[in-house]
Amino acid sequence: MSVRDLLKGTGVALVTPFKKDGSVDFDSLQKLIDYVITEGVNYVVTLGTTGETPTLTREEKIEIVHFTYAKVSERVPVVVGIGGNDTRSVINDLETYPLEKAIAVLSASPYYNKPSQEGIFQHYKEIAAASPKPILLYNVPGRTGSNITAETTIRLANEVDNIHGIKEASGNMNQCLQILRDKPQEFLVVSGDDNLALAQIACGMRGLISVAANCFAKDMSALVEAALQDDFTTARVLNNKLLKGYELLFAENNPAGVKAVLSEMGIIENYLRLPLVPLSPVIHNQIRDYLPKLK
Template sequence: MQALIGTGVALVTPFKEDFSIDTEALCRIVEYSIAGGIEYLVVLGTTAENATLSEAEKEVVIKTVVDCNNGRLPLVLGVGGNDTRKIVEELRTRDLSAFIAILSVSPFYNKPTQEGIYQHFKAISEASPIPVIIYNVPGRTSSNMLPKAVLRLANDFKNIVAVKEAAGDIVQAMQILKDKPSDFLVLSGDDMIALPMVLAGGSGVISVIGQGFPKEFSEMIRLGLDRKVEEAYKLQYLLSDSIDMIFEQGNPAGIKQVFDSLGIAESFVRLPLVQVDESLAQRIDDFVKKLSN
């Protein structure tokens, strides 16, 4: 899965003031990401506010991104949840021909055991006609998919090709990197430690901030992959304040404010999320202007 090496971005779903999907803005975000040097696009990840999208709206998002991308970059589709049977059914019925892989989050709310997580992804692996990226994000799921479970899945199922590791724990990531199969990819799901993970042997990142500052962030990851450490860390420190800011009042409210400041999309989010407050919006706007100069 060489196409997954580098920077992928978990696309937001932009909304109009009436909270309908802004397909024109979504196209602009796709174009901006492609022009900035991103390696692939992730459609309907958790950053897309999946929980508040109807099935019909999800289809609109998929069609919009597929059409706007027009085959230029590889696409990954988010297919996850906490009802294993429902995911398996979706994988058996959905047209996945436009995608090179699915991204599937570890079950949230149910808080399964490590064996439950293993059995969940075993079922997904057996149902999926395309490669699977498993996604560990304890801050959202309330359960941590431990390295032992990740490595067990990586060894047992050939079509489980990567993990998006977002525990925010570089030591945990290094445990996976140390013992993983040679062709299994470890992708950062945490923007702030994406570069350290790459330097430790990771293959890249599925990023939030990368869609806001694609040129700088994707270059940072490429420099890290090339072991040009000093140049990479210059970009890390250039962007670090923005990474803190976009998560300060929740994702994707922060990254949507970046797009608002860039004039690409408005910052509307659906309840229970709310837009960032005026103070943070001003700080983000100031950062965008500073980086543009």
């Protein structure tokens, strides 16, 4: 089965739960994994940006990957996030991280050093050649400071064999439409924006890698499935139900919003690693007011 078929539907970019002392809370991570799978997500993404990976050590990342494989226990596919702004370091990680049980690697475009489109192309060409697993591009210019243009995405899709798809989180609908129009048939395109996923699936995307599915797993999974089945009446109802939730999750920073919701649900404790901090009391109280309305 192709990556395009295996990763259709709702993926969830898992948070990394922490204890009060700052260590990784593996008991809570197990609860979270069990919750999202039980509630219907189609696959999980570990070590994504939502997992606060910039603050995790290499040793913690490797332990989290092993733990995720063990607790998922082949119930759904696992995608591993490996990216960075030093191509050599990314290649080293691809060659040394435990990827045997991964379906694919999600790799964010290099951040901060703001490469040209040719630099982005060469970066992905090099890491794709080194990767033992299919590469999914991750375009998130709001975080990286540079955009992977539609032209570069299509060039990579056509010219680099081991690049199989993209998580597109530019928020630029015209760019998304260009990618969907020009991509090869088997190239996977999924949304990286919870609040745009309904519209983007209607335009041809195959699903969503979601932040909101950490805490709104059942509704997000049902929304995406309905949209993929062209049942836009159901999808619109669910999307309207979640609109305020999207706003609250991203009101200050990600994953502070989703961690606040998960803490209210009793799945994790509300701890982040600096420089991220928990939500302000004002927004957290709005979350407390909102959650009963979802039931």
